[in-house]
Amino acid sequence: MISLLICVLVTLSLNFKIGKIPALGKFMSPFQGSWQNAEKDRGSNKMKFNMAGLKSPVEVFYDDRCVPHIFAENEQDLYFAQGFVTAGSRLWQMDFQSRLPSGRLSEVLGERLLPVDRKMRRLGLDFAADEALKFIDSQPKIKTLLRSYVAGVNAYIAQLSPKDYPLEFKLLDYTPENWTLKKIALLQKSMGHNLASWDRDLENTQALELIGRDLFEEVYRMHWPNEEPIVPDFNLDGEAKRDTMSSPIPMIPKWKKEPKPEDNSNTEVGSNNWAVAPSKTKSGNSILANDPHLQLTLPSIWFETHLNCPGQNVYGVTLPGSPGVIIGYNDQIAWGVTNGERDVRDWYKIKFENSTRKKYFHDNQWKEVRQEIQTFKVRGEKDFVDTLLFTHHGPITYDRNFPLEGAESSTPLASQWTLHKPSNEWSTFYALNKAKTYDEYRAALDGFDNPGQNFAFASGTGDIAISHTGKYPILNADESLFLSDGDDPANDWSGYVPKSENPYHKNPERGFVSSANQVPADSLYPYFYSGNFEYYRNRRINKVLGAAAAIDPSSMQNLQNDNQSGLALEVLGRMQELLDEGDISENGEKALQLLEEWNYMNDADLQAPALFEVWWAHVYDAFWAELIHQDKTVDKPEDHTTAQFLIHADRYLKHADVLPVHEKDLKEIVTEGFNEMVSERCVGDWEEDLKWWKEKGTDIKHLARIEAFSIMDVEVGGSRNTVNAITPVTGPSWRMVVEMSSPPKGYGVYPGGQSGNPGSPYYNDQVETWRKGEYYELDASTDLNYWKSKSKKMQILSPL
Amino acid sequence: MRFLISILILFVAGFALQIFTPWWSIVILAFFVSGFLNRNAGLAFIAGLIGVYLLWTGYVFILDNQILSEKLAGLFGLPSGLILKLVSGLVAAIPSAIASMSGSWFFDLFRDQQVRPELELNSEPEVQ
Numbered sequence: 001m002i003s004l005l006i007c008v009l010v011t012l013s014l015n016f017k018i019g020k021i022p023a024l025g026k027f028m029s030p031f032q033g034s035w036q037n038a039e040k041d042r043g044s045n046k047m048k049f050n051m052a053g054l055k056s057p058v059e060v061f062y063d064d065r066c067v068p069h070i071f072a073e074n075e076q077d078l079y080f081a082q083g084f085v086t087a088g089s090r091l092w093q094m095d096f097q098s099r100l101p102s103g104r105l106s107e108v109l110g111e112r113l114l115p116v117d118r119k120m121r122r123l124g125l126d127f128a129a130d131e132a133l134k135f136i137d138s139q140p141k142i143k144t145l146l147r148s149y150v151a152g153v154n155a156y157i158a159q160l161s162p163k164d165y166p167l168e169f170k171l172l173d174y175t176p177e178n179w180t181l182k183k184i185a186l187l188q189k190s191m192g193h194n195l196a197s198w199d200r201d202l203e204n205t206q207a208l209e210l211i212g213r214d215l216f217e218e219v220y221r222m223h224w225p226n227e228e229p230i231v232p233d234f235n236l237d238g239e240a241k242r243d244t245m246s247s248p249i250p251m252i253p254k255w256k257k258e259p260k261p262e263d264n265s266n267t268e269v270g271s272n273n274w275a276v277a278p279s280k281t282k283s284g285n286s287i288l289a290n291d292p293h294l295q296l297t298l299p300s301i302w303f304e305t306h307l308n309c310p311g312q313n314v315y316g317v318t319l320p321g322s323p324g325v326i327i328g329y330n331d332q333i334a335w336g337v338t339n340g341e342r343d344v345r346d347w348y349k350i351k352f353e354n355s356t357r358k359k360y361f362h363d364n365q366w367k368e369v370r371q372e373i374q375t376f377k378v379r380g381e382k383d384f385v386d387t388l389l390f391t392h393h394g395p396i397t398y399d400r401n402f403p404l405e406g407a408e409s410s411t412p413l414a415s416q417w418t419l420h421k422p423s424n425e426w427s428t429f430y431a432l433n434k435a436k437t438y439d440e441y442r443a444a445l446d447g448f449d450n451p452g453q454n455f456a457f458a459s460g461t462g463d464i465a466i467s468h469t470g471k472y473p474i475l476n477a478d479e480s481l482f483l484s485d486g487d488d489p490a491n492d493w494s495g496y497v498p499k500s501e502n503p504y505h506k507n508p509e510r511g512f513v514s515s516a517n518q519v520p521a522d523s524l525y526p527y528f529y530s531g532n533f534e535y536y537r538n539r540r541i542n543k544v545l546g547a548a549a550a551i552d553p554s555s556m557q558n559l560q561n562d563n564q565s566g567l568a569l570e571v572l573g574r575m576q577e578l579l580d581e582g583d584i585s586e587n588g589e590k591a592l593q594l595l596e597e598w599n600y601m602n603d604a605d606l607q608a609p610a611l612f613e614v615w616w617a618h619v620y621d622a623f624w625a626e627l628i629h630q631d632k633t634v635d636k637p638e639d640h641t642t643a644q645f646l647i648h649a650d651r652y653l654k655h656a657d658v659l660p661v662h663e664k665d666l667k668e669i670v671t672e673g674f675n676e677m678v679s680e681r682c683v684g685d686w687e688e689d690l691k692w693w694k695e696k697g698t699d700i701k702h703l704a705r706i707e708a709f710s711i712m713d714v715e716v717g718g719s720r721n722t723v724n725a726i727t728p729v730t731g732p733s734w735r736m737v738v739e740m741s742s743p744p745k746g747y748g749v750y751p752g753g754q755s756g757n758p759g760s761p762y763y764n765d766q767v768e769t770w771r772k773g774e775y776y777e778l779d780a781s782t783d784l785n786y787w788k789s790k791s792k793k794m795q796i797l798s799p800l
Numbered sequence: 801m802r803f804l805i806s807i808l809i810l811f812v813a814g815f816a817l818q819i820f821t822p823w824w825s826i827v828i829l830a831f832f833v834s835g836f837l838n839r840n841a842g843l844a845f846i847a848g849l850i851g852v853y854l855l856w857t858g859y860v861f862i863l864d865n866q867i868l869s870e871k872l873a874g875l876f877g878l879p880s881g882l883i884l885k886l887v888s889g890l891v892a893a894i895p896s897a898i899a900s901m902s903g904s905w906f907f908d909l910f911r912d913q914q915v916r917p918e919l920e921l922n923s924e925p926e927v928q
Contacts, residue, residue, distance in 0.1 A: 004902040007831075010895045011824050028891040029823035030859035035888075038868040171875075708874030759868030 017173040027170055032163040034170050039760035047795045049159065053080055053151040054799040059784070060085055061791035065776060066754035066762040069306040069787055076148040078309040079323045081797055083152025083179070086303055090320035090756040091157070092166035093299045095176055096703055098183040098321060101125035101190035106384075107377040108174045109704075114378060118386055121374050122402055124395040125193055127388075128420045129185035135422035136181070142427050146181055149323040153179035167758055168704060179321070187321045188426075192419040194294070195269060195339045196451035198532040200635045201347040202404075202413075205483045207634040211627065215655050219627075219637050222530055223523040224644065228542050230454055230468055230515040231503035236526050268720055268730040269294055270534055271338035272560070273456040274514035274541060275464035277507065282550040285741045288458035289556045290327055290336025291732035293725045296700040298710060298764060300752030302326075302734045306780055307433070314433040315746060315780035317734050320756075324429040327734060329746055329780075332436040333459045334738040338515045340452030340470050342531040345417040346479060346493075348393045348486030352412065357399075360391055361487040367392070393486055394420050414486060416493060418471045423449035438463045438506060445469045446499060454515040460740045466513035467504035468520040472497045475528050497527050512545045514538065516723070535640035536566025536721040553747055556737045561773035562723040563602045568612050571643040572600070575619065578646075578663075578670040587682035588674065602692055602724075604717040610695035613719065614681055618673030619646075626658050639721065692717060697728050700751055700767065702758070709758040714751075716771055724773075735775065746778030803847050806837040810851030810896075818855075823892060826852055830896035835903015839911065848900025849893045857889035 014025035027033045056073040058081040063069065068085045072078035087094065099105050103117035103126060120126070136143050157176050169176060200220075208216050271292040278284045294301050302317035307325060316328015327336050352369070353359040359366040370390040375383050389396040393416040403410035424447050431444035441457045445467055448455075452470025457463070473493040478484075484491035503521040505513065516538035520529070544559050545551075572595065584592065591611050598608035620642055621628075628636065645652055649661040656662055660669055681690055693715045702709035718724035718731070725731060736748040751770040755762035769776065781787065788794075810833055814826050830848040838844035869881025878884045 003898060003905065007827065007895055007898040007902050010898065011827050014891060014895065015822075015824060024891050025823045025895075028856075028888045029818070030856055030863055030888075031818040032823060034872060035860050035863040035868070038863050038865040040865045706875065708871050758871045759865065761865070761867060763867070 022171045023173050026173070034167055034759070036163045037167040037170075037757055037759040039755065039757055039762075041761065041792075045793050047793075049084075049155075049795065049797050050800050051084075051155045051159075051797060052800045053148070053155060054797060056799065058797040059787075060795040060797070061787040062793040062795075063779065063791055065304075065766065066793075067304045067306065069779075069781075069791070070308060071784060071787075072309040075145060075309055075311075078307055078312075079145050079148040080152035080155070082305060082307060082318070082323055083149040083154075084156045084797060085152075085795070086305070086318065086320050087153040087156035087179070089754055090299055090303055091153075091176055092168040093703060093756045094153070094179070094183070094187075094321040096168070097190060098186045101129065101186045101193060102183075103374075103376060106379065108172055108379060110379040111381050114376060114384060117376055118384075118402060119397070120193075121376075121386065121388060122395060122397040123193070123197075123415070124397075124417070124420050125186070125189045127390075127395060128189045128192075128417075129182055131420060131422045132185040132188065132424065133181055135424055136185075139424055139427065142424060142430060143181075145323060145430065146184055146426065150179050150181060150184070153321075166756065168706075171706075172704070184322050184426075187319060189419060191319070192451045194451075195453075196342075196344050196419060197417075198341065199343045199345045199347070201345075201481065201483045203633060203635040204481050208482060210634060211658065215658070218652065218655070219641060220635070221641070222533060223519060224535065224640070226539070227519055227522070227535070228539050229503070229522045230466060230513075230518060230520045230538075231505045232508075232522070234503040234505065234521045234525060236501055268725075268727045269339065270341075270517040270537070270720075270725060270730075272514075272516045272537060272541060272723060272725075273336040273338045273454065273466075274512055274545060275334075275456045275458040275466070276545065276548075276551050276556070277464050277511040278462040280511040280545075280549060280551050281739075282552045283739065283741060285460070285739050286458040286462050286464050287551060287553060287556055287737065287739045288329070288334040288336055288456060288464075289560060289737045290338075290456065291560050291735045292327065292337065292339075293730050294733040295729060296698070296726075296731050296733065296751055298700055298702050298752055298758075299756035300733065300750050302750050302752075304748070304750070304754060304778075308782060312434045313780060313782050315778055316736070317748075317750070322426070324426065324433050326429055327736060328433075329738045329740075329744050330433065330435070331460070331743055331780075333432075333441060333457065334740060334744060334746075335432055335441065335458075336456045336736065337453040338456075339517055340454055340468060340520065340531070341517045341533055342452050342470070342472060342520075342529050343480060344419070344450065344452065344470070344472065345415050346393075346473075346475075346491075347483050348391075348414045348416065348491065349483060350391060350393075350396060350412040350414050350486045357389060357412075362392065363487070363489040389414075391486065393492070413483070418450045418452075418473065421449065421471065423447070423471065425449065437461075438465060441465070442467065442504075454520070456513060456515065458738070458740050460742055460744065462740075463507060464513050465504065465506040466515055468502050468515075469499075470502065472502065472527070472529065477528050477530075480528065480530055501527070510546060512542075514541050514545060516541055535638070536570075537723050537725060540564055540566055540723055553737045553739050553745065557735070557747065557773070557775055559723060560732065560735050560737070563717045563719075564723070565600050565602050565609065565612070565719060565721050567616070567639050567643060567719075567721040568598075568600045568602075568609070570640075571616070571646060572598075572612060574643075574647050575615065575670050575674075578667050579674055580667055580671040583671060583675070585675075585678060587686070588678040590687070591674075591678055591682050602717050602719045602722050604691065604693040604715050606692050606717075607687070607690045609692040609717075609719070610681065610690050611677060613692075613695065615673055615677040618676050619670055622669035622673060623660060626660075696726075698726055698731065699728065700764075701729075711764060711767060714767070714771055732770075735770070736778075737775070738778075743780065746780065747775035748778050749775050802837045802839075803843050806834045806844075806847045806900075807851040807854075809833050809837075810848065811855050814852065814855050815859075824895075826855075826892050827895045827899045831899040831903040831906075833903075834896075834900035835905075836907050838900065838904050839908070841901045841904040844900040844904035845897045849897035852896040853889040853893035855889075856892050857886065860885050860888055 058072040103121040105113040273290040275288040314330040316325035351361040372388040399412040400410040427447035449471035457465040517534040518538040602609040700711045718726035734750040753762040834848040873884040
């Protein structure tokens, strides 16, 4: 009997997930478990599916990288098949990524994710997705197409048996749920959160109090004399249209210890795009290039797809879970995006009538608070219930139940964010997928609100253009940069910049358009804006494009992989000048020699970039030591700001009390930084072992941070200040170059693979090509016979 | 003989059963098959272990594509996919072995009652 008991206990324990250990019996079973996910190439194979929801048959051909080429007879079937096919490769990713914005991670990962979930709901992402859905109700055409995509995903899920579930479902022991319109909206809002949540209201308010307005305006300035705006001379003739009302800045709660006011992890996210006019290319066709720098993950953010039906033939990358191509080209036009980087969120301090929190003060009266009960399912625990409070500004994120981390008091803070406003970004991509002309491209951008993007454009007829797109509130500086009093109507947004007044230009004289997250327009642009703007990459791109002639796709690929560090180019000379060489060890001499011979390229195998970056980090920390270490709640100043302070130190002498701007002080921190760098890095076999890629440590991590499914320490160069902007966690998530010949010739690669299954040969097969800076030829052929003879795997989806 | 038959039945019937039922059905099968056929609890244990181990491990080797096993080995902190493949059969084999042993003892409860009269019959002629 005892042995029977032991047997039952052992079996039971192997049948359930215990902590982080998967349900071993289920998971290791070759019949239902993970081994079923070992994908093999089975020679040629043809699969037929009969399913409700289709009007006509759809043919899907997979090429040798497993890119689906989908041929349908109408748009609804096309999106249905896109849903079906995408789910076939990326179902778990879709599920997981839609859980984050909706605050539903603890449902599958347990209590430790509850704070993340609560924050997402309190930031209003789930609320924003609901708002977007209401808006889509008024756009029946788009709604029908979104529904087709959803039906396609669900048709795929319906024909799965548990043994076919993606590996991660088995590992985390849960089952896929049906796809919905809401999940499409959630993914869109998640992208908005990733790209358009940059604001520094709380940090700035703290900084202002700490260093005063004079220094604040120097340390956190947006415009620099050398800046090269995306649209250089955007002329809106007329005086300032910004709202000039200015109100006193409220004091904010004091922090006790290292608070983290907002998730500031996304500052490395950025992108490049450009288009070159026929006058500058070898072939006389325009060329477009785009590389969005996002989190490096497996499965990749992108899924490559070719969509064809009467009226459209479009190729590019899609976001798993959402219909259409996001970045790509069709037979007539190509387009690509970079992040607009503008601050579109403002924080307000809220005053409640009393502790029931039913009313808040605004415009001299007590107004109703809308209360919403939020329930969180938590794996292995009881449900957690939270109350969400809404003001007319937006949801209250921080309050007594969810205080700002590290804050002494729990002042309620609400945010107003363009992300919360109803919008329909799919209308833009749907229209771009089919657009044939510049005018159709411009019209497509009308519906695009958030996250604000720079859309570059090139056409087969030789037009090039770039448009800074999005919904931007009309702001005054103080309201936008700092925490505002929520009771003063003067602090409310007074309206939005008309879309026609967002900077854009077409066929400029210089023969190219470009953007790399820099300021969209110069300081004469009549609307106030702030943001997380880039300073080095964009100028390198403009310099190379400006000087180039007879451009071809391969020279554009080289530019995407360019490792020249604008920061080093600008500041290394000054650092060498300040270095006191009397005080240097033998290894230091060698290091200095390497730096003197360096060409400023952050190439993977060089020592010099590692030496420079470490040295720079020490100088940076020492330079801001007093400012930052005094109070860690202020935002870290930009590298390029720091470089300007170093180079033009004499301009800042009046701030010598808090910053080491005297030549003597600078010499000291630069020399000390150098010696620290030498003592840390120039040890042992450093001349052999020290490499930039090792120093940097770029990882491509699995979405659930499972290390066995990740690729660690990828041998790549680049930095956040190079065109090839590969940082430890972000980088070119898709590199695309398209020459607009007839038909267009596309080249592309991304750091991952088409399959989301870690057990598939297509899980990470493109990483090595990406690492080496090479490209695949993209094939948007419309010839069905060609695909029939070429592809080994095909699927035929037929109506019932 | 019964020992070998029980291994064979576990292997064949186990395969058919496992395609349609959860993984733990093999443990129940082992309890009945190996437990019923093997009077010696030790032999039952070994039959359950071998039969189920061969079934699972064999199928794992057929399914694997050398990519998955390496990833899963990393997940469990094992040095190679081969080791994981060799170990993974034990997940079902060990509970099945214990089940077989339990089964053997369990069926003994009934066997004893049937066997005793037989022994008495056999002993009678000796007395004469």
